[in-house]
Amino acid sequence: MRAYRKYILTMGLVWAVSLVIFVLVYFFALAPQMKIKNQLLGESAEKKQKYDASLNASKEDNKKKLTDEVSVLKIKLGDFAVDFEESANLTFDISRTAADKQVNSFTVKTTEPVKDSAQLASKNLQENRIEIGFISNFKQFAAFLNALERHRPVVFVDKFKISRNDRDENANAVDMSLSIFVRKRPEG
Numbered sequence: 001m002r003a004y005r006k007y008i009l010t011m012g013l014v015w016a017v018s019l020v021i022f023v024l025v026y027f028f029a030l031a032p033q034m035k036i037k038n039q040l041l042g043e044s045a046e047k048k049q050k051y052d053a054s055l056n057a058s059k060e061d062n063k064k065k066l067t068d069e070v071s072v073l074k075i076k077l078g079d080f081a082v083d084f085e086e087s088a089n090l091t092f093d094i095s096r097t098a099a100d101k102q103v104n105s106f107t108v109k110t111t112e113p114v115k116d117s118a119q120l121a122s123k124n125l126q127e128n129r130i131e132i133g134f135i136s137n138f139k140q141f142a143a144f145l146n147a148l149e150r151h152r153p154v155v156f157v158d159k160f161k162i163s164r165n166d167r168d169e170n171a172n173a174v175d176m177s178l179s180i181f182v183r184k185r186p187e188g
Contacts, residue, residue: 081125081181082153090180091130094148094155101144103134104171123184129158130178135171148178155180 056062082090091108098106111129136144141162148155160176 079152080154081183083183084185087128087180087182090153090155093151094130094132094178097147097151098132098134098144101136101140101147103136103140103144103174106132106134108132125181126184128180128182130180131175132178133173133175135165135168135173137170137172141172141174153180 057066091110095106095108109131111131134144145157145160148157156179158177158179160174163173163175165171165173
């Protein structure tokens with residue numbers, strides 16, 4: 001019985017030492033290699049994806065697809081931004097819309113773009129602000145606001161203020177702050 005206990009104790013000690021050695025080998029030799037292997041596999045998959053994308057881009061039908069997509073995006077950009085040369089005409093468009101909606105005492109004033117951190121930070125676009133004021137009843141105001149919202153390029157109504165007109169109870173004085181996106185002039 002004593003020999004049997006000594007045998008079990010020796011075997012347990014051998015197994016415990018072997019387990020400790022295997023754990024140490026795993027954590028200090030195998031785990032770092034597996035981590036590096038997984039990292040290299042990830043980088044390899046990323047490079048393969050870029051390679052496949054460049055092969056696809058080099059095919060003529062894909063080039064045509066990409067060119068068509070770029071032209072569609074340029075057209076969509078035209079819905080949201082106006083060329084710098086045409087930005088002055090936008091105030092005339094807004095004035096014409098106001099005349100069509102029969103608002104009274106219409107005034108328009110362009111303000112200098114503010115250079116603050118909340119301003120759009122883009123190399124190709126800038127935000128121009130327009131202040132307008134007019135007198136109208138509610139129906140005229142709603143029709144004018146609706147026309148501004150449907151305007152192309154898009155005119156953003158930042159804020160508006162409606163105050164009671166002392167001379168006419170059916171008409172209100174409206175002050176609006178508008179923003180438009182303008183493509184910057186190419187430098188050079």
